[in-house]
Amino acid sequence: SGTTRPVRILKYVQRCANSGDVLSVISAIDAYCSKVEWAMNVGDEKGAILDAVVLETRPRYVLELGTYCGYSTLRIAHLLAPGARLITLEMNPHYAQVAIEMFRHAGLDAQVELLVGSSSALIPQLRKKLDIEKFDLVFIDHWKVSYLPDTKLLEECGLLKAGSVLLADNVTCPGAPDYLQYVRNSPRYQSQYFPARLEYLQVEDGVEKSVFLG
Numbered sequence: 001s002g003t004t005r006p007v008r009i010l011k012y013v014q015r016c017a018n019s020g021d022v023l024s025v026i027s028a029i030d031a032y033c034s035k036v037e038w039a040m041n042v043g044d045e046k047g048a049i050l051d052a053v054v055l056e057t058r059p060r061y062v063l064e065l066g067t068y069c070g071y072s073t074l075r076i077a078h079l080l081a082p083g084a085r086l087i088t089l090e091m092n093p094h095y096a097q098v099a100i101e102m103f104r105h106a107g108l109d110a111q112v113e114l115l116v117g118s119s120s121a122l123i124p125q126l127r128k129k130l131d132i133e134k135f136d137l138v139f140i141d142h143w144k145v146s147y148l149p150d151t152k153l154l155e156e157c158g159l160l161k162a163g164s165v166l167l168a169d170n171v172t173c174p175g176a177p178d179y180l181q182y183v184r185n186s187p188r189y190q191s192q193y194f195p196a197r198l199e200y201l202q203v204e205d206g207v208e209k210s211v212f213l214g
């Protein structure tokens, strides 16, 4: 049909999830993507690991690289304390529009700041644009070849402080080998791997939590 996959997911959510109920939006996306058509959301198994890291970190400033339909953005936003700020970067304007509609349905559009553009162009502007000094948590889930260059860019732009947590999706499948090698061998990171299945499939994946040591 003429629609895109994100639009089909959004229409299902708007039809089946209770508006203003973020948990019903999250489970509606998981229901659609496990029963009707696969999509690259972090999913409920790796999503539970993301939830645990958000709760443990209690971040005030969060950055997400790669919004897509906004599934992980919602999981994070749902667990943030009042006054915390969640910035998500999405280079595809169509996906960004879908995500904004998704946030609206969940009633969290006021809690999320979505910037349309590429991370490589936006990251150097964040301090000036958003008046944010450092990020406490960064969720990395965009093109896998961009994980390492964007991590180095975050360091160079002074957006990480001692204790900042990077959480990277898909370090096993599709994989981000150069990123893994870097965070696991650099003395500036304390890294830990959490095995899990790839979203909606019986394939092995995992997320990597890396604490920046300053």
Ligand SMILES: O=C(NC/C=C/[C@H]1O[C@@H](n2cnc3cncnc32)[C@H](O)[C@@H]1O)c1cc([N+](=O)[O-])cc(O)c1O
Residues within 6 Å of the ligand: 040, 041, 042, 065, 066, 067, 068, 069, 089, 090, 091, 092, 095, 117, 118, 119, 120, 141, 142, 143, 144, 146, 169, 170, 173, 174, 198, 199
């Ligand atoms: O490829 C995957 N994710 C790429 C995600 C890409 C999303 O991030 C945006 N983006 C990319 N560079 C960007 C730079 N700046 C801003 N947005 C950007 C893209 O416009 C898209 O919305 C993937 C693939 C599988 N898989 O099984 O194949 C499983 C997963 O969980 C995945 O995350």
Ligand SMILES: [Mg+2]
Residues within 6 Å of the ligand: 040, 041, 042, 141, 169, 170
């Ligand atoms: Mg992913």
